Structure formats: C-alpha cells, structure tokens
Amino acid sequence: MVEMKSSVHTKFDDKMPENGGVPIVLTASMIEMSDFNLNPFIAFSGGFPKFLVQKKLYPPVPFNQDGTAKFAPYGLRKVESILIEEFGDENVVTVCPTNLHRFIGPKTKIIGISTMDPLGIGFVSRTYTSIFGINGKPATLVEFEDLLSNPALKKYRAKIIVGGSGAWQISSANMQDKLGIDTILIGQAENSLLQIVRKALNGEKLDKVITMQIPVDKEIPIIKKPSIYGTVEITRGCGRGCAFCSPTLRQRYSFPLEHILREVELNAKSGTRAILLQTDDVFLYKSKPNFIPNREAIVKLIRDIDKIGGVDYIQIAHASLAPVVYDRKIVEEIAPILVEKSLWRCNDKRCASIEVGIETGSAQLMGKYMRGKMLPYKPEQWQDIVVQSIGVLNDNDIHPLATLILGLPGEQEEDILATIHLLDKLKGAKILYVPLLFTSEEESTLKRQKHKDLKNLDELHWDIIARCGRYDIDTWKPEINKIVMAGSLLLYPYYRWKHGKKIFKVIMKFSGLDEMFLNRKVGIECQPQYCVCGSNKEVEENY
Template sequence: MHIKESAPGIGAAITAMADRFIESGLSKIVTWSGWESYGRTGEAASQGGVKIVLTASSIEMSDFNLNPFLAFAGGFPQVLVQKKLYPPVPSNEDGSAKFAPYGLRKVESLLIDEFGEENVVVTHPHNLHRFIGPNTEIIGITTMDPLGTGFVSRTYTSILGLNGRSATLAEFEDLMNDPSIRGSKAKVIVGGSGAWQISELKMQDALGVTSVLMGQAERSLPAIMRDILRGSVPDRTIPMDTPSPDEVPLIKKPAIYGTVEIMRGCGRGCSFCSPTLRHCHSFLLDHIVKEAEVNVRGGTRMIILQTDDVFLYRGKERFLPNKEAIVGLFRAMGMIEGMEYLQVAHASLAPVVYDPSIVEGIAPLLVDRSTWTCRNKRCASVEVGIESGSPRLMRQHMRGKMLPYPPEQWPDVVVRSIEILNDHDIYPLATLILGLPGETDEDIHATVELLERLDGSKLFYVPLLFTSEEESKLRQQRHGALRDLDEDQWGILSSCWKHNIDVWSPERARSILLASTMSGPYFWMKHGSKVLAPILRVSGLEDRLIGRKAAIPCQPNFCTPEIQPIEDAMYEKTEE
C-alpha cells in the first residue's frame, strides 16, 4: 500500500475524499503514542560526528501510528498527506532512533560487527545535525520509493493529480536537502528496494548521491564500506552479490513494527516482481524468535512476520505448504512475552485452497493479536496478490503464482481462498494490476468477471498500474499509464473502491457522494469523459440512478467451486 492542509474548493473536496478512502480501509483499535518522547534537543554534532550515519526519509522513519497498511498512503499526492499520519519514531536520549526500518537495522548490524558500535548510528532526519560532522565519512540512506515511481505512487498520484508529487518523493527530497547532508563532505550511499528508481533515471548528481547500491546487502556491503573509508571512489551504481543464509546477521536493535524476516525470496517467478525471482530461503525458528525478542525487549508492541509468502515458510517441493512448520512458527510467536499484536506481511492464495487446515491453525492467534476491526468486529488482514482474473495473463506472467494448480483454475482458486479466509475472520488487502504487457479486452473482461464473483466478500482492493521495476523480468517494458486505460479498466478501478467503501465504511457513503460530486468536474478535465461512469460508481449515484447494484451477486455454485485434486490438476500440467 500515507494527508496536508486542505486546499479551497475542489481541493478540499478531494482531500476529504482521499482522507475517507484511507480511513475507511481498516478501522484501528490501537494507537501508538510513544513518539511523544521525540525531541530535537541536541546541540551540534558532538566530538566531530559519527563516522557512519544511517537514516531514511521521515515517511519511512514512522510506524504510521502502528498501522503498516496505512504506509500505502505515501503514494498519494503530498498535498493530501497530513504529517500527523506518519509521526516520527521515538528517539533515545542520545538522539539515535529507538526504532528503524528493518533493512536499515540489518545494515546497522553488519556495520557494527565490522567497524564497532561507536562508529555507526541510526537516526531520524530531524536529528541528523546531532551526528553528522567533520568526522562523518559515510551517510547511508535506505529508500522504498524515492522518486514516486513505485506501483502505488504512480497510480494514485496520477489519478488525483494536484501537484503531481507523491508524499514519498516530497519527503525524500526534503531529506536530500537537509542542511546536515548538503553541508557534509561525506559520501552519500543509497540502497533499499526503491534505489533502482535513482539508478534508472541517472539522478545521482541531481540528488547529491555518491553511489546507489542494488540488491541485498549482507555479502557485499562491508567490503564496499571498507573501500570508501580507505578513500576509494565508488561506482555510481554498484550491484551487490546475493548472500548465503549464514551471512544474514541478527538485528541488534528494534525495528519499526517489530519486523522479523522469516524467509527471503519467493521463487514463484512473477515477471513484474523482483522478490519472486530470488531463491526462496526460510530462516531457522531460533533465528526468528531471537529477532522477535530483540524487538519486544526494545519496546515494540507488534511483531510483523516479513515474508513474500507466509505459506512458503519451509515449504515442500512444487510450492506445497509445510503445515507443521507454519503452525509451529505461529505457536512460537504466541509464546513470546510482551508481544501484543501479530501481523503477517504477505501470503499467497493457492495454499489456502490446497490445505485450509493451515488457516484454521493460525487464524485464532492472528485474529486475537490483530489491530484491526471491520464494523466493530475484530479481524485479521494480510496482503495478497490477485493481480488479474485472466488465466491467459497468469500463464504468461505469473505461471507459478497459482501452483500447485494450473493457470486455468486461477479464478476458482481466488474465489475459494477468499471464502476460506473470510470464514476465519481474515479479510485480506488484495492488489490488482492494470495494464500488464499484452493485456487484451478479453483479459480485462476476465478480471471484471472475477470481481463480480467476489462481490460480497470481505477484502480491501488496491488496484495498481503496472510498473516495470528494474530488477524484474519486465524491466524493459513501458510503465502502464492512466491515459492508456480504457473504460473497462477505469471501471475496475472504481468498482474496487466502491467495494472498499461498501464493505469497510458504508456510513461514509454520504460524504463520499458529496466529495465525488464536487470533484467530478476536476477529474473530467484531467482524465476525460471516460471517468464519468467511474465517478458515478464510487459516489453511489450509479446505484441510485439505475436502481440496482452494478455488480452481479455471487452465486453459491461459483463461490464454492470444486478444485481439482493436486494429483490431477498439477502434475500432469507440469509435464508440458
């Protein structure tokens, strides 16, 4: 899946609409108030500064009031994103960050082992002046979306328009313009999952970046840092080697959201995604528990199990889930004293259908330790990827996503898996991708049909424009663009958000009707006449004018399809 002062007139209406969309996603039953301890009380950097200073933009140095899914809002226009949505992480007495992004904590751990704790610090941008000084030689920055060209930013900043700059871009610019960084002679090294954006557009000089690191850090980073400290001038872009599992260190200090990596990579091979191209490796349970305990001792109230697919944890051949290992992992998490909340980052849908008893085994803990409610009912959530309803596109771009089932059964797998998750009070956040390379009218209609079958299901849709990430198979393809969407694709966008409103916050329908009506002329002028029907749908006017729901009710014989047994469905297909 991040809103500023309201603009007058249409701007105010758009602000109200976007604010309600964000708030309607999942109601919170907990808030994080520890950030009040943050304070800019430091003097100039003491004793000449710290040799290596690590940081991230303000929007990435926040836990969004303990709401990880709200971080999606960072892809909305900066003018709509109020800073109160992403308060700074609390600081320790010396100004270092009490919590930090998980990847930055991994880097910190590597560098402490290599150069000593006294030479490495992680801090919020507001405290950079306390640590950057004449002795500072390296400023390391992690970033997920520095130029606002990620999936969410490209989609929703393009739709809403306004100043055309996502909140992630605005905050990254603020960081790079910080006087402590601009006035330092230190080398500025940028890494993280969004670093490719800087390299792709060759923005190093414009941003004041010395070098961009591409890939996983554990194997290559210590040597790169040693060379820089010895006076070597690094290349503008440095690809890093893939580490072995035993090169991945434990974090030493708590991460934002209490993040713990349970596995790395996916291996399903989706062509638009970089993690799916990495070899899948599960960390040992002892490793996972130790990091969870570091987080809890450090004061976090939540643990997030970071994974590209929780159902692949210690998985078997042909992407079959390992029930014993998965349930054992959750049992171990439930025994950690001091953990109030538990959240899973990502999951795939096919294993839910293959072995529903896994969901039955882990759902009680997830729901009991959840921070979410839907209409005053406690529920759990997890991000899943539906992406498309077209078996043809799934075969072309995501052949491994539905394993152990064939691509032809993907719509049935989606419907049945969502039903199983809902039956256990898990209401997923589901992404869809519009404008995949080669998408035809038939593919679009297949997605529309799938959404119709899911009508009435409890999930939160996040439709996104296709983005060709640098480390994906489709990196040479052109990004999807709003101007290329036809009326049916705009219809998918509007149907998804109408569903979100109806399921999660129907009481806001009147406010959204007013906001949509007032902002309609603006969107018409910006995107053309093909947005008229979507505006009517989101606003609820379509239902009033037509006198019925636009979507087709889900029929029982479609909602609970019979999925072929794995022996019949998969193994004969893999022989092709």
C-alpha cells in the same frame, strides 16, 4: 523530472557535534522513519499526493536518550548490524533526519540512506498520484527531497550512499547527480557491503552505481536493535516466477526458527508491541518441493511467537492464495492467534488481515506471467482458487487486502473482462481491493516494458477502478457514502477536464449515483447509505 525544493530545516544546529561526529551515520526519510501510528497498511498512503498525507499520519519514531532512533526500518537495521559487528557500536548510528546534525561532523565518512520509493514511481505512488491527478508530488518523494536537502549532509563532505529496494528509481531516472548522491547500491547488502564501506572509509573512489552480489543465508545477520513495526524476516525471496515482481528473482530462504525468535524477543523487549512477519508469502516458510506448504512448520512458528511475552499484535505481511485451497487447515490452526492478536476491527468485531495478490482474472495472463502463483494448480483454475481461498480466509475472520494489476503487457479486452467476471464472483466477500497500474521495476523480468499510464487505460480498466472503490466503501466505510457522493459531484468538472469524458461513468459508479438512479428507474426504494434525503421521491424533488 524531479525538482529539488528549497527546504528550511528549522532544527538544524550549525554547531559541531560532540567528539567530531560518528564515522558512519545511517538514516531514511521521515516517512520511512515512522510506523504510521502502528498501522502498516496506512503506510501505503505514502504513495498518495503529499497534500492528502498530513504529517500527523506519520509521526517520527521516538529517540533514545542519546538521540539515536529507537526503532528503524528493518533493512536499515540489517545494514547496521553488519557494520556494528565489523566497526563497533561506537562508530555506527541510526538516526532520524531531524537529528542528523547531532551526529554528522568532521569524523563522518559515510551517510547511508535507505529508501523504498524515493521518486514516487512505485506501484502505489504512480497509481494514486495519477488517479487523484491534482499535480501533487507523492509524499515519499517530498520527504526524500527534504532529506537530501538537509544542510548537515553536505557540510563535512561525507560520501552519501543510497540503497534499499527503491534505489533503482534514482539511477533509472538519471537523478543521481542532481540529488547529490555519490553511490547507489542495487540489490541486497549482506554480501558486498563491507567491502564497499571499507573503501569509502579509506577515501577510495567508489563506482557511481554498484550492483550487489547475492548473499547466502549464513551472511544474513540477526538485527541488534529494534525495527519499526517489530518487523522480523521469516523468509526472503520467492521463486514463484511472477514476471512483474522483484522478490521472485531472489534466492529463497526460510530462516531458522531460533533466528526468528531471537529477533522477535529483541523487538518485544524493546517495547514495539507488534510483530510484523516479513515474507513474500507465509506459505513459503520451510515449504516442500513444488511450493507445497509445510503446515507443521508454519503452525509452530506462529504458536512459538505467540508465547513470547510483550507481543500484543502479530501481523503477517503477504500470502499466496493457492496454498489456502491446498491445505485450509493451516489457516484454521493459525487464524485464532492472528485474530486474537490483530490490530484490526471489522464492523466492531476483531478480524485479521493479510495482503494477497489476485492481480487478474485472466487464465491467459496467469499462464504467461504468473504460472508459479497458483501451483500446484493450473492457470485455468485461477478464478476458482481465488474464490475458494477468499472464502476460507473469510470463514476464519481473515479479511485480506487484495491487489489487482491493470495494464500488464499484452493485456487484451478478454483479459480485462475476465477480471471483471472474477470481481462479480467475489461479491459479498470481505476484501479491501487495491488496483494498481503495471510498473516495470528494475529487478523484475519485465523491467524493459513500459509503465501503464492512466491516459492509456481502457474504459474497462476505469470500470475496475470504480468498482473496487465503490466496493471498498460499501464494505468497510458505508457511513461515508454521502460525503463521497457530494465530493464526487463537486470534483467532477475537474476530473472531466483532467481525464476526459470517459470519467463520467467512473464517477457515477464510484459515487454510487448510478445505483441510486437505476433503483429510481426500476421503482426500487433507494438504499439508506445512498439516499440524500429519505426516499426516491425526495431525491427527485431535490434534483
């Protein structure tokens, strides 16, 4: 159960804002009102325990002269655009939590809050809070609690309305009343929002939980003010049918090129520097029947964005792997631009990255839960598709972040072994693995299934977690191996108490100690990144 902390808001000013406040005030938690120093992948750390996530990792976005937020989450900008169009710019503001007191007053009727992971029970939050296991709340939860305890929210009794992709967590956990939230909006905003806001402004009673109607593409507006990361939506929805995923249930749109470029230009002129192309799969952009990628449209999209002045970086959010195999020329044609305008460097060489979903090596689970993921191929071809597509991406200096889902409903030992076998096939590839515990999200077809918890993990699942951690360190940060080894030894007693005796093999593999001792046993000189001293003999003397 979530416990509200007593937070001291040192910047709260008890004075009434000028002109009595603004009727509609929009905001999000401090962690969502940050660009993580222009690093969208580091934003994953918001799901880690708060004690690991220092505030310097997520500085607030800058303010405009009037105190409004210069940049804001993309979804909040969409909502803002709809409301400004209907009620006027002077009646709608988007602000950071630290500036709420400057805009909330007697005239304020609605405080709208957007959230992605308010209670810290999303895929990343659940997984890594559980693994670290040091009884720490996720940073996303701490900051959401802090926002809801802001005195400005309660002073004038405005209606608190919460929406966004994580709003379901609050109603699902029966935390709405305790958090002081009047109404929760589930789903996409564009169709139903104005009707709800008009009622709230007129003082009419709202339902506690409202499920929004699905919008048509013409109802989705162009943002009027810049977004964090320079986010621009190029597609919405997916349709591939992955049972654990919420976007797959949404109507799929590819936005017109003119619509996309107008948002890119707006962000570029506002000084965002980066453009994040929001999509559940870039290869769905204007795709053909049966998910066949449209090379001409995708290449033109990237090239046209590249021509816009002020765009220093271009980052694509997500991609599927099957289209890479189907038409590798798409990657070959867009990769030079993505690499040239990448935020990332790999071993002192510029490289691009993109998030992809490997999820499992099991053809059985692919056929059961993700049949559309490998189209136009068959589930039994999945491992070959993964290996070939990662090879194509790496050949073009794209080094993906790849998720794996542990504990899908009905997963058997042979399914887990298939994933381990796939990881063996991918040895040497440039990948950052992110293993995740299965989480039943409200807007997915598996929403009635139980979450997977660490206490129910098979030893083979733990082996995957350890393998991925060790691989990530060896591939991307080998210089920290000695620190990881020392830290693993120091923390072993705690993790032995927390997770049981099965953690011994996990710690050995993750730290690299198993490889070091294996090399000693067979008489192989230890690798420099693992050696505590300089040779196996010296290690033996120290132990």
